[in-house]
Amino acid sequence: xxxxxxxxxxxxxxxxxxxxxxxxxxxxxxxxxxxxxxxxxxxxxxxxxxxxxxxxxxxxxxxxxxxxxxxxxxxxxxxxxxxxxxxxxxxxxxxxxxxxxxxxxxxxxxxxxxxxxxxxxxxxxxxxxxxxxxxxxxxxxxxxxxxxxxxxxxxxxxxxxxxxxxxxxxxxxxxxxxxxxxxxxxxxxxxxxxxxxxxxxxxxxxxxxxxxxxxxxxxxxxxxxxxxxxxxxxxxxxxxxxxxxxxxxxxxxxxxxxxxxxxxxxxxxxxxxxxxx
Numbered sequence: 001x002x003x004x005x006x007x008x009x010x011x012x013x014x015x016x017x018x019x020x021x022x023x024x025x026x027x028x029x030x031x032x033x034x035x036x037x038x039x040x041x042x043x044x045x046x047x048x049x050x051x052x053x054x055x056x057x058x059x060x061x062x063x064x065x066x067x068x069x070x071x072x073x074x075x076x077x078x079x080x081x082x083x084x085x086x087x088x089x090x091x092x093x094x095x096x097x098x099x100x101x102x103x104x105x106x107x108x109x110x111x112x113x114x115x116x117x118x119x120x121x122x123x124x125x126x127x128x129x130x131x132x133x134x135x136x137x138x139x140x141x142x143x144x145x146x147x148x149x150x151x152x153x154x155x156x157x158x159x160x161x162x163x164x165x166x167x168x169x170x171x172x173x174x175x176x177x178x179x180x181x182x183x184x185x186x187x188x189x190x191x192x193x194x195x196x197x198x199x200x201x202x203x204x205x206x207x208x209x210x211x212x213x214x215x216x217x218x219x220x221x222x223x224x225x226x227x228x229x230x231x232x233x234x235x236x237x238x239x240x241x242x243x244x245x246x247x248x249x250x251x252x253x254x255x256x257x258x259x260x261x262x263x264x265x266x267x268x269x270x271x272x273x274x275x276x277x
Contacts, residue, residue, distance in 0.1 A: 070184060073100065077188060082187075082191070090113075090191055090192065094188050100169060106172060109170075111169060115163050121160050122270060123163075123198035124201075125166060126166070133145075139164055148246045151259070151260065166185060186211070201238055202240075204246065205247075206222070219248075224242075224243070224261065227241075
């Protein structure tokens with residue numbers, strides 16, 4: 001066969017393509033391998049980096065004058081108390097006093113100082129005012145106060161008492177006042193005792209008894225015992241009877257018998273011809 005009779009390269013390629021098409025081939029092989037399964041996978045976008053935590057925002061305190069330290073506040077209380085020459089002036093000094101942190105804890109709206117006879121022979125000292133006392137401006141006017149009044153009435157003491165507390169502003173949640181809060185208010189309380197000049201003290205509740213008597217025992221150990229209260233300067237001394245707080249008696253009615261016995265013991269000594277020793 002002559003060279004002219006040989007098929008051209010184009011004709012050969014065309015013939016091969018036709019053969020492959022008839023055989024069902026629909027794609028050409030590439031020079032490099034290609035994984036079509038992998039290529040068909042959907043690749044999710046990368047996850048964003050976690051956001052940095054927000055910085056904690058400090059809680060805002062109730063606005064008010066800067067609170068002095070205990071030693072400064074105590075010195076201010078002593079000076080204000082000493083300057084008060086009568087109960088009216090002392091009540092005004094307490095209302096104006098800014099050294100007690102309870103004024104700025106959010107629960108108190110006013111100072112609660114006393115109720116009763118300013119010349120009473122018996123002074124009842126509780127722990128601190130609650131919500132009812134803060135609203136009215138007098139101590140022991142809520143449920144516990146009504147129970148106390150009934151007990152004093154039954155003992156014949158309803159018109160012979162002066163009632164106050166160890167602190168003069170309501171603690172948040174009606175919690176027990178702290179020793180620091182009681183210490184800051186102590187000069188005012190001592191000045192109240194000096195102005196009223198009672199013959200004896202009835203200390204209602206453990207916080208009151210521990211604060212005034214400087215004792216660590218619980219109220220169940222202290223109650224019903226005659227103990228001596230002394231002023232910080234040693235110039236005043238009075239017999240004191242710790243007893244259960246009326247609020248405790250509302251929660252534990254079975255304890256009323258012991259509190260009533262304390263009150264009878266106190267009344268008997270108060271009414272002796274020679275008075276309390």
